[in-house]
Amino acid sequence: MSSGAMSQKMTCDKSQDRHEEKVQSSCKQSPPGHMTDLGKEEVADNGRPEKKCVEEVQSLWTTEASGSVKLRIDELCPQEPITVHQMFINCVQKYGHLPALASKRKEKWEKITFSEYYRCCRMAAKSFLKLGLERFHSVAILGFNSEEWFFSAVGAVFAGGLSTGIYTTNSPEACHHVAKDSRANIIVIENQKQLDKILLIKDNLPHLKAIVQYSGSLKKKLPNLYSWEEFMRLGLDIPDKTLDDIISSQKANQCCVLIYTSGTTGAPKGVMLSHDNITWTARHASRAGDMQPAEIKQETIVSYLPLSHIAAQIYDLWTGIQWGELVYFAQPDALKGTLVNTLREATPSSHMGVPRVWEKMMEKIKLEVSRCAYLKKKLVTWAMSVSLEANLKYSKDEEKPFLFNLANSLVLEKLRAELGFSGCQKFFSGAAPIGSDTFEFFLGLNIHLYEAYGMSESSGPHFMSGPYTYRMESCGKVVPGCRCKIANVDADGSGEVCLWGRDVFMGYLNMKDKTVEAFDEEGWLCSGDLGKTDEDGFLYITGRIKELIITAGGENVPPVPIEDAVKRELPFISNAMLIGDKRKFLSMLLTIKCVINVETMEPTDDLSPEAVKFCQQLGSQATKVSDITGGKDKLLNQAIQDGIARVNSKATSNAQRIQKWIVLGKDFSVSGGELGPTMKLRRAAVLKMYHNEVETFYRELKK
Known part of the structure; x- marks a missing residue:
């Protein structure tokens, strides 16, 4: 174990030994929660005196961070609601001795148990309180997946705040939107690169009290900027009772997590998720996918997808606590090629990826x-x-x-x-x-x-x-x-x-x-x-x-099936975007598969090996995107036209036929703004970027 990790573990252990004894004692007094079938369960109170777990309200929705909602409990869904803390206590009771998180430091995997994990989350919660985290204000987390990300997210919830992820690819302006909207008191960042973004906007964040950096040394000591080791020591003098009183006051129908939408259709919206949303989904959705409780078989997964997105957060973080999974953290450059190395070492029992x-x-x-x-x-x-x-x-x-x-x-x-x-x-x-x-x-x-x-x-x-x-x-x-x-x-x-x-x-x-x-x-x-x-x-x-296209003739055209059909016919096409809303006919923007710069993750002008091979099979010598654009490569031009003709031959009506198309000079990317953080096509943004090309399709009709 590295000196930093050892110091962190000792800090957690020293301050929490007494509390852990109380937890273990209370665990012995109560039977563990157990599942009788997928639809019914019993939840133990673990000996911890909890007040009524649900605030009495009648509305199914609220827009206030401090608001409560009526839970959708009915005959199909009668399970007793629990808070995130109750779920974690159940986990410690059943799986406390099992390895929970694995991080690679100096070429060696270091693991901590669920008991250690829980203690570190409590320590983080106390430190957040010391820094002045207010109830229902957020702790914003900006960085790649790590145990510190997990400690910050869970610690924020324990301390009565809102765990709020920010996409690592966000611009300073996008970071500002999330941090300000969520009233962030503390922002936890990964490294200097992310710190630089926050330093540009911090003066315009009225609720911000501190910044914590969890990876790399601080290049310059600034007011209210803390290293992770400094941060974890801040809360040592916060009494257990102070934190426990906050935890016991939490209700299952109150907000604990904010997930910001990726903004593909407008400004990102803060999706408010309750304790019950998190704990119920972690239990039941995962069992529907056949994820096993650790008492039957400890599942192993690799965490690498953005935790600011709900899919990764539910799969990696909350389900991991619910069922006692062992989570390996990939390296920050996982999607640049190192993911497979982590997979080989971790040999996961389950794996999730976006398309x-x-x-x-x-x-x-x-x-x-x-x-x-x-x-x-x-x-x-x-x-x-x-x-x-x-x-x-x-x-x-x-x-x-x-x-x-x-x-x-x-x-x-x-x-x-x-x-x-x-x-x-x-x-x-x-x-x-x-x-x-x-x-x-x-x-x-x-x-x-x-x-x-x-x-x-x-x-x-x-x-x-x-x-x-x-x-x-x-x-x-x-x-x-x-x-x-x-x-x-x-x-x-x-x-x-x-x-x-x-x-x-x-x-x-x-x-x-x-x-x-x-x-x-x-x-x-x-x-x-x-x-x-x-x-x-x-x-x-x-x-x-x-996304439904309604042509000038009033015909409804779903674009995705047509776009997918084009990519099937032309496997060297990377992205195909159908256009035609309020237009007299359909047209299409095409991009070619190319080599991605592993450092910047931006598309280059070099064709991918698959695209080169396709060109060679046609007799084309093209090796770059610029060899193809503007109709310069007649062979490839004809191949595209033939492929689109095959798609058109299967169209359900003339209105669903592609009349014109163009190959763009650069593939779509997150950094370019055409794709959102989860790789979804930002259609409105693309239309704006390529307005001139689109208008060229229809210009003759206006004359």
């Missing part, structure tokens, strides 16, 4: 296979084709033919081990729809990607796929205890997906109009997504209402 992560993994595997010797390449290609065919022909639970088993044991098991998936049983994809080509590629590796569907406003997953709830191209079934209805159903069975359950959020912070707009008259959360369910209750997302 772009799975796509990048697919592209890397394809590149590696293309570089193999002839015989090995043929063997891998054969094995993957056998696996894909078997997985498409047989259901997941059906016995596969001998040839599949041979290919799997001879080739595919080794491939999965090279990816770090030798012991992985569950593979999840969320945050955005995944392309069928990516889905089928991983079936070729005998990896079933389980899609989930939800939103920040539903505390993450409202629908889950898993080993026992699986259907191709579906997001799975509604989490037991939750409900769904499809509103305003059209002739094809599609309508707006509306959600009800204990996972539904409290409201948008300080935004009454947007909050009222989010619910229908009966209190159902209106997702804005179009979808349909089959006879067995599996959900299929078909589009998004706000």
Whole structure:
């Protein structure tokens, strides 16, 4: 253990030994909470005298940070509500001796137990109180995943504040919006890079009292700026009773977490999540995905996706506490190539990625296979084709033919081990729809990607796929205890997906109009997504209402299926964006797959190996995006036109045919502003950026 980690651990241990003895003593007096089935549970009070856990209110929503809501407890969802602290105490009682968090320091993995984890969260909570954290004000956290991120998030909740993540890619202006809107008293930052952003805006944050840096040494000592070691010592003189009184006053229907939307359709909104939203979802959504309690099998996961996003936060942080999971923290450059190294060392039992992560993994595997010797390449290609065919022909639970088993044991098991998936049983994809080509590629590796569907406003997953709830191209079934209805159903069975359950959020912070707009008259959360369910209750997302294109002729056109069809026909296309709202015909912006600069994460002018290979198969010598733009490469130009013609041939009407297109000079990216932090297309931003190109499509009509 490094000196910094040792010092931190000793500080936590020294100040909390007495309190831990009280916790352990109370644990012995009460039976542990246990699950009798997925829909019913008993929650122990762990010997801790708690006041009534729910504030009596009648409204299902609020926009005030200090507000309370009526919980959606009914016959489908009768579980006793608990706070985050109660959930953690249950965890310590059952799993206190087990390893909880693993961090790599000086090439060595260092682990702490759940008991140590709990003590460090209490210590962080006391230090926040010492710095002046006020009730229902926020602790904003700006940095890559780490144990300090976890301690800060949980500690903020223990201390009566609101845990608020900020995307690491945010500009200073975007950081200012979140910190000011959430009334941040303390901002916890990772390093000098993030500190520089906050120093630019701190004078315009009226509630800010301190900044804490958790990685790297402070380059310059500034007023109210603390290193992590300094911070963790600040609360040593705060009595246990002071913190315990705050904890015992907390109610399950009060806010404890703020998740800010990525701002793809406007300014980011602060999604208010209650203790019950967090604790109920962590328990029930994860079990719907077949995550196991540690007393049966301790799950191992790798934390690398942005914790400011609800998917990663529920999966990594809160579910980890609920079921006693061991969380390995990836390196900050995980998405630049080091993730696979962490996966190999951690050998997770479960893994989650957003579609772009799975796509990048697919592209890397394809590149590696293309570089193999002839015989090995043929063997891998054969094995993957056998696996894909078997997985498409047989259901997941059906016995596969001998040839599949041979290919799997001879080739595919080794491939999965090279990816770090030798012991992985569950593979999840969320945050955005995944392309069928990516889905089928991983079936070729005998990896079933389980899609989930939800939103920040539903505390993450409202629908889950898993080993026992699986259907191709579906997001799975509604989490037991939750409900769904499809509103305003059209002739094809599609309508707006509306959600009800204990996972539904409290409201948008300080935004009454947007909050009222989010619910229908009966209190159902209106997702804005179009979808349909089959006879067995599996959900299929078909589009998004706000993305729906309504042509000048009045025809409704969902863009995503058409965009996906173009990318299937033209695998060297990275992004395809359909245009045509209030226009007489449809047009499309295209970008080509290219090499990404691993330092800046910006797209370069160099074509990706996959794109180069495609060009070579056509007889083209193009190696750069600039070789293609402006119609310079006639062969590739014709290939694009032919691919779009094939898509048009399957269109349901003339109005859904793509009439014009253009290849842009640069791929879309987060840094460029075309994609949001979770890689979702920011359509309004793209339209604004490429206004001139779009207008060129329709200029002749105006003459």
